[in-house]
Amino acid sequence: MTEHPNQPVRDLTEEELLARIIPRLPQGPATVLGPGDDAAVVAAPDGRFVVTTDVLVEDRHFRRAWSSGCDVGWRAVMQNLADVAAMGARPTAVVTSLVMPPDLEVTWVESLADGMAAACAPHQVGAVGGDLSSGPVVMISVTAHGDLQGREPVLRDGARVGDRVCHAGVLGRSAAGLAALEAGIVARCHSPSEPGQVTDDQRHLDAVVRDAVGGYVRPDPPLAAGPAAAAAGVRAMMDLSDGLLRDAGRMARSSGVQLDLSGDGLRPDVEVLAELAQACEDDPWRWVLTGGEDHGLLAVFGPDQELPERFREIGTIAAHEPGRPWVTLDGAAPPVDGAGWDHFAPGAMS
Amino acid sequence: MTEHPNQPVRDLTEEELLARIIPRLPQGPATVLGPGDDAAVVAAPDGRFVVTTDVLVEDRHFRRAWSSGCDVGWRAVMQNLADVAAMGARPTAVVTSLVMPPDLEVTWVESLADGMAAACAPHQVGAVGGDLSSGPVVMISVTAHGDLQGREPVLRDGARVGDRVCHAGVLGRSAAGLAALEAGIVARCHSPSEPGQVTDDQRHLDAVVRDAVGGYVRPDPPLAAGPAAAAAGVRAMMDLSDGLLRDAGRMARSSGVQLDLSGDGLRPDVEVLAELAQACEDDPWRWVLTGGEDHGLLAVFGPDQELPERFREIGTIAAHEPGRPWVTLDGAAPPVDGAGWDHFAPGAMS
Numbered sequence: 001m002t003e004h005p006n007q008p009v010r011d012l013t014e015e016e017l018l019a020r021i022i023p024r025l026p027q028g029p030a031t032v033l034g035p036g037d038d039a040a041v042v043a044a045p046d047g048r049f050v051v052t053t054d055v056l057v058e059d060r061h062f063r064r065a066w067s068s069g070c071d072v073g074w075r076a077v078m079q080n081l082a083d084v085a086a087m088g089a090r091p092t093a094v095v096t097s098l099v100m101p102p103d104l105e106v107t108w109v110e111s112l113a114d115g116m117a118a119a120c121a122p123h124q125v126g127a128v129g130g131d132l133s134s135g136p137v138v139m140i141s142v143t144a145h146g147d148l149q150g151r152e153p154v155l156r157d158g159a160r161v162g163d164r165v166c167h168a169g170v171l172g173r174s175a176a177g178l179a180a181l182e183a184g185i186v187a188r189c190h191s192p193s194e195p196g197q198v199t200d201d202q203r204h205l206d207a208v209v210r211d212a213v214g215g216y217v218r219p220d221p222p223l224a225a226g227p228a229a230a231a232a233g234v235r236a237m238m239d240l241s242d243g244l245l246r247d248a249g250r251m252a253r254s255s256g257v258q259l260d261l262s263g264d265g266l267r268p269d270v271e272v273l274a275e276l277a278q279a280c281e282d283d284p285w286r287w288v289l290t291g292g293e294d295h296g297l298l299a300v301f302g303p304d305q306e307l308p309e310r311f312r313e314i315g316t317i318a319a320h321e322p323g324r325p326w327v328t329l330d331g332a333a334p335p336v337d338g339a340g341w342d343h344f345a346p347g348a349m350s
Numbered sequence: 351m352t353e354h355p356n357q358p359v360r361d362l363t364e365e366e367l368l369a370r371i372i373p374r375l376p377q378g379p380a381t382v383l384g385p386g387d388d389a390a391v392v393a394a395p396d397g398r399f400v401v402t403t404d405v406l407v408e409d410r411h412f413r414r415a416w417s418s419g420c421d422v423g424w425r426a427v428m429q430n431l432a433d434v435a436a437m438g439a440r441p442t443a444v445v446t447s448l449v450m451p452p453d454l455e456v457t458w459v460e461s462l463a464d465g466m467a468a469a470c471a472p473h474q475v476g477a478v479g480g481d482l483s484s485g486p487v488v489m490i491s492v493t494a495h496g497d498l499q500g501r502e503p504v505l506r507d508g509a510r511v512g513d514r515v516c517h518a519g520v521l522g523r524s525a526a527g528l529a530a531l532e533a534g535i536v537a538r539c540h541s542p543s544e545p546g547q548v549t550d551d552q553r554h555l556d557a558v559v560r561d562a563v564g565g566y567v568r569p570d571p572p573l574a575a576g577p578a579a580a581a582a583g584v585r586a587m588m589d590l591s592d593g594l595l596r597d598a599g600r601m602a603r604s605s606g607v608q609l610d611l612s613g614d615g616l617r618p619d620v621e622v623l624a625e626l627a628q629a630c631e632d633d634p635w636r637w638v639l640t641g642g643e644d645h646g647l648l649a650v651f652g653p654d655q656e657l658p659e660r661f662r663e664i665g666t667i668a669a670h671e672p673g674r675p676w677v678t679l680d681g682a683a684p685p686v687d688g689a690g691w692d693h694f695a696p697g698a699m700s
Contacts, residue, residue: 032398032503033503033505037437037503037505037506037588038402038433038434038436038437038506038588038589039400039401039402039433039434039436039437039439039494039496039503040400040401040402041398041399041400041401041437041498041503042398042399042401043397043398044394044397044398044399045397046397047393047394047395047397048382048391048392048393048394049391049392049394049399049495050389050390050391051389051390051391051392051443051445051478051479051493051495052388052389052390052445052479053445053446053447053479053480053481053491053493054447054481055447055449055481055483055491057449057483057484057485060483060484060485061483083388083389084388084389086388086389087387087388087389087391089389093401095401095402095403095493096403097403097404097405097447097491099405099407099489128401129401129402129403130403131403131404131405131491133405133407133410133411134407134410135407135410135487135489136486136487137485137486139449139485139489139491141403141405141447141481141491143401143403143445143493144389145399145401146389148391153382153383153387153389153391155383155387156387156388238387238388239388
């Protein structure tokens with residue numbers, strides 16, 4: 001068949017399309033049997049496995065104008081690996097269902113596979129199977145698996161009064177990146193031939209925009225911090241996908257405690273985004289407190305536990321009193337609405 | 351919130367919708383940790399697990415006019431459990447991504463959960479987690495897991511010359527059901543007050559229609575036959591999802607043999623559908639040879655192996671000669687096009 005650069009997937013049979021995808025995907029050390037049969041086989045050395053699934057839907061979670069195939073593949077995998085890490089497990093394998101419009105370019109799908117591979121390979125995760133179908137928009141559902149390495153899974157209900165609330169990763173970065181894209185704020189490429197044209201402030205803002213948009217299209221949470229926290233005896237842990245306030249509220253309710261965030265602890269996250277927020281006419285505290293999709297790890301350690309690498313303290317655990325908020329900021333109700341991301345709210349897009 | 355019968359999902363938050371779904375879903379004996387945390391934990395007693403994923407897309411794989419929520423939930427689970435069984439494994443747990451339009455009725459989603467539960471519960475399969483999102487059409491991606499119980503996975507490449515080709519389940523039933531729906535042929539309800547109005551022929555056709563449409567909306571493959579075949583030393587096995595000729599071709603190529611189907615072996619499957627095929631002006635051989643989505647098990651046993659329950663012989667394995675078809679019927683090229691189901695073919699609907 002003659003190739004042309006915009007060849008749509010409808011020109012290929014399912015087997016031909018699989019032949020374009022599968023060689024791009026890595027197999028990991030846990031892969032006993034990879035793609036090609038009715039099902040894959042994955043090692044589960046301690047006799048259990050962790051499993052989680054998350055879906056990305058075009059025009060709901062991403063736009064093809066803003067995210068390349070590579071970005072979407074990366075993000076679809078990474079948001080699942082973060083859930084595995086949040087249980088204290090090491091990710092081992094993913095399977096994927098991919099729905100796509102018949103006019104989607106084959107090169108976009110190849111790029112998606114490359115993005116999945118880029119997210120999997122450094123963590124030795126195998127992409128062991130999948131299913132393809134056509135549909136009205138791109139939808140990618142990834143199921144990720146992990147190995148608890150003999151430890152107990154880390155749940156959300158273990159926080160106790162006096163514990164320290166910690167975080168590993170970034171906060172508000174993805175929300176800031178989306179806001180920049182929506183406001184049409186683009187990081188400029190600075191030509192060395194016109195050094196006088198660009199102020200240091202402009203260079204700084206461009207770097208922040210680049211970082212924020214990168215955080216939106218390719219979140220890169222510190223996955224290894226999850227098993228490290230579990231090994232260090234973390235009391236409770238979860239992945240932040242729906243925003244700090246909303247997810248912290250879930251942990252607080254699960255544990256029956258009040259989770260008090262520290263303004264000082266969060267200020268560095270806010271300050272790095274302040275200039276961009278001004279450009280977007282938005283509130284950097286809103287991004288940090290309610291922005292979802294950063295997939296960092298919220299973890300609660302005991303007062304005397306040594307924090308593993310990447311974690312820093314952002315609050316403390318107090319007793320919850322009836323009628324009081326589950327999550328506070330410096331002891332008071334947070335200054336922004338904590339609803340965060342709701343998948344069915346009209347017009348929501350993350 | 352006041353309930354009304356056609357309440358759409360957009361009226362509920364994600365947590366409220368989950369609260370309607372999760373209590374309807376069963377947990378199985380392999381469920382170590384069910385829904386509610388970042389991920390679930392499932393037992394894998396022999397240190398490995400089988401994993402497979404398959405997606406159903408509205409207006410591609412089903413229409414809401416022809417399949418209830420319950421039917422779609424059943425079929426989404428069952429097509430995956432069949433893949434697990436085809437590896438010789440016992441299914442243990444599923445996770446699900448569900449995408450739905452905001453105006454979908456909550457009752458439809460509850461019905462979908464009931465259908466998933468109905469497919470899982472008899473096999474002691476737990477529905478351990480999932481993800482919800484909105485999107486333009488209903489899309490349900492299920493990932494199923496299974497336990498090999500210490501046996502090796504059964505692949506497609508073990509067929510040898512002289513072996514017997516066997517099948518457990520039904521053939522052509524789903525294709526016949528879809529054809530009946532497309533032709534507007536509906537099984538009538540016969541009132542006992544008008545016994546003289548209905549001929550025995552009509553009663554028989556109605557029973558066939560009911561059975562075929564049932565096979566289309568709720569395929570019910572003999573899952574236990576998979577592990578039973580593995581325990582009996584089956585040489586090769588796969589689930590028939592894309593039609594007998596197409597899937598048998600995959601097995602033949604994997605094994606490097608010719609798979610010769612027996613007209614006598616398949617005739618009972620054809621005969622039961624003959625009358626309905628006439629009413630649909632279709633060919634019952636085409637349904638039996640190329641109809642997909644029945645999810646029965648195609649299995650190859652050695653010449654002297656005792657067949658486990660549910661399996662019957664439908665062919666033999668011969669040497670493959672270059673230039674000859676991989677799959678034959680009574681030694682000759684099959685009388686219908688063997689392409690079967692292709693997910694990207696224009697206008698295809700199964």
